[in-house]
Amino acid sequence: AAGVIQSPRHLIKEKRETATLKCYPIPRHDTVYWYQQGPGQDPQFLISFYEKMQSDKGSIPDRFSAQQFSDYHSELNMSSLELGDSALYFCASSLPTGSSTDTQYFGPGTRLTVL
Amino acid sequence: AQTVTQSQPEMSVQEAETVTLSCTYDTSESDYYLFWYKQPPSRQMILVIRQEAYKQQNATENRFSVNFQKAAKSFSLKISDSQLGDAAMYFCAYRIDTGANSKLTFGKGITLSVRP
Numbered sequence: 001a002a003g004v005i006q007s008p009r010h011l012i013k014e015k016r017e018t019a020t021l022k023c024y025p026i027p028r029h030d031t032v033y034w035y036q037q038g039p040g041q042d043p044q045f046l047i048s049f050y051e052k053m054q055s056d057k058g059s060i061p062d063r064f065s066a067q068q069f070s071d072y073h074s075e076l077n078m079s080s081l082e083l084g085d086s087a088l089y090f091c092a093s094s095l096p097t098g099s100s101t102d103t104q105y106f107g108p109g110t111r112l113t114v115l
Numbered sequence: 116a117q118t119v120t121q122s123q124p125e126m127s128v129q130e131a132e133t134v135t136l137s138c139t140y141d142t143s144e145s146d147y148y149l150f151w152y153k154q155p156p157s158r159q160m161i162l163v164i165r166q167e168a169y170k171q172q173n174a175t176e177n178r179f180s181v182n183f184q185k186a187a188k189s190f191s192l193k194i195s196d197s198q199l200g201d202a203a204m205y206f207c208a209y210r211i212d213t214g215a216n217s218k219l220t221f222g223k224g225i226t227l228s229v230r231p
């Protein structure tokens with residue numbers, strides 16, 4: 001079965017640089033979530049999209065922005081990177097909430113290291 | 116705000132034995148979902164089991180089952196016939212049942228080790 005695809009899998013950036021993380025949801029999934037998992041931490045919700053519109057926003061820094069495109073893939077743009085942004089970034093996708101199978105399925109994550 | 120608490124940071128189980136991982140949560144909502152996700156060393160987040168709050172019957176998936184006590188706001192995971200591949204971090208997660216606010220709120224996780 002097709003899974004959530006994230007690219008790149010690993011990314012190394014310098015402080016103050018920018019980074020773009022991409023997420024391709026499972027086919028027919030129109031809802032995308034982004035989570036950040038710091039070292040030894042639980043995943044923290046950043047932002048979500050449903051049908052290309054932002055549906056919810058969590059503790060996402062103003063330096064970060066995201067969008068969902070017409071093909072339902074999503075991109076997380078991170079600017080002015082800081083050391084504290086080093087983390088594993090997960091994308092998850094689901095069918096619309098209320099569907100009989102609206103469980104979130106996670107991608108493998110993008111490991112971002114900021115030097 | 117909803118919170119999820121996993122008070123045991125680590126647990127260990129002998130291969131082929133049974134282990135129970137604890138989770139409690141706090142919410143004022145009546146409709147919600149609860150999940151257990153497994154995160155092995157690869158860091159992939161893998162769904163283990165899901166429970167709808169409106170269902171009284173406890174969910175089961177092969178060797179995995181839950182004990183859902185809605186009044187006590189408790190949601191424990193039982194792993195039977197533990198296998199070496201079960202060694203991982205396990206996260207309990209909560210999700211409210213509304214259209215826009217479907218984000219998952221996770222507990223701090225518990226590291227499960229399996230002794231051969």
